[in-house]
Amino acid sequence: MVGKPVLYGFDGSTYVRTVRMVLADKGIEYDQVPVNVLAGEPRQPEHLKRHPFGKVPVLDIDGIRIRETDAICRYLEDIAPKPPLVPDDARARARMNEAIGLIDSYGYGALVGVAGYHLFPDFIGGQNEAARERAITDSQTLLTLLMENRNGAGWLAGDKATLADYFLGPIMFYVALTPDADAVMSVDGVKDWWEAMQAHATFAVTAPDLG
Ligand SMILES: N[C@@H](CCC(=O)N[C@@H](CS)C(=O)NCC(=O)O)C(=O)O
Incomplete structure (x- = not known):
């Protein structure tokens, strides 16, 4: 992995928690910018540059920016397959x-x-x-x-x-x-x-x- 990933989104977000669970399982350390949904922060210009639809989470990792929880989780699964969170069958x-x-x-x-x-x-x-x-x-x-x-x-x-x-x-x-x-x-x-x-x-x- 190139450097430490940065997760945008606060702990109160359900989707951000999904990503945090995957990161925790995979033992991946990361920095977090707690963009607060309840305070309307995803719709501020600073975050709209990261996600033009004003949503969290966003993950910067390995030189790319990934939006959408499923895409983020699948990438983490690809680079860190253990423990598996996607069934083989x-x-x-x-x-x-x-x-x-x-x-x-x-x-x-x-x-x-x-x-x-x-x-x-x-x-x-x-x-x-x-x-x-x-x-x-x-x-x-x-x-x-x-x-x-x-x-x-x-x-x-x-x-x-x-x-x-x-x-x-x-x-x-x-x-x-x-x-x-x-x-x-x-x-x-x-x-x-x-x-x-x-x-x-x-x-x-x-x-x-x-x-
Ligand atoms: N399809 C998106 C949905 C993300 C989403 O809806 N996040 C909520 C927080 S749990 C959000 O950012 N809401 C901000 C808003 O709608 O203003 C994903 O999979 O990441």
Whole structure:
């Protein structure tokens, strides 16, 4: 690796935590610039130069700048394959890829809609009851599919935690702090997955400091 990577994004970001978990597992040391999402910092000119859509994380590594959590994690997996966070088996890998796509495209918005209503309403444009109810339903729809796809496995894509779990865990962390946690976690299979996630060593050490 050429020099120390620099991670842009604060610890409170779920996607940044996903990357921090991967970096921790791979034993990669890095510097961090804590661009604060709740303070609107990703949309400041300084960060828009790094990510023109105003999102974190961004990772500078080995002379390139990588945006988008999945791309960042895949690069880290490529340069540091141990411990593996992507399954060898093609079907398990398809499940992992599918889960990441579903979480990214539909799950994040739904689950952050639930968490944000209670914990950071300004970030989601204020408290709207109809939006909250829709977010709970969409969260349940996502989790139902993810749990069906697990098909009895310990984690989302097999018997070892993969990137898919690293995407979902940090988002569920916030949902679990809300009065809607029971409704969201009532989906079959979610409670035992969430217990396993909470007991996961890297998940525990990357918890954001909520003050
Ligand atoms: N597709 C992006 C999503 C990243 C994302 O939504 N990050 C959130 C923080 S968890 C963010 O930067 N939000 C800032 C904003 O929307 O203003 C990725 O995979 O990295």
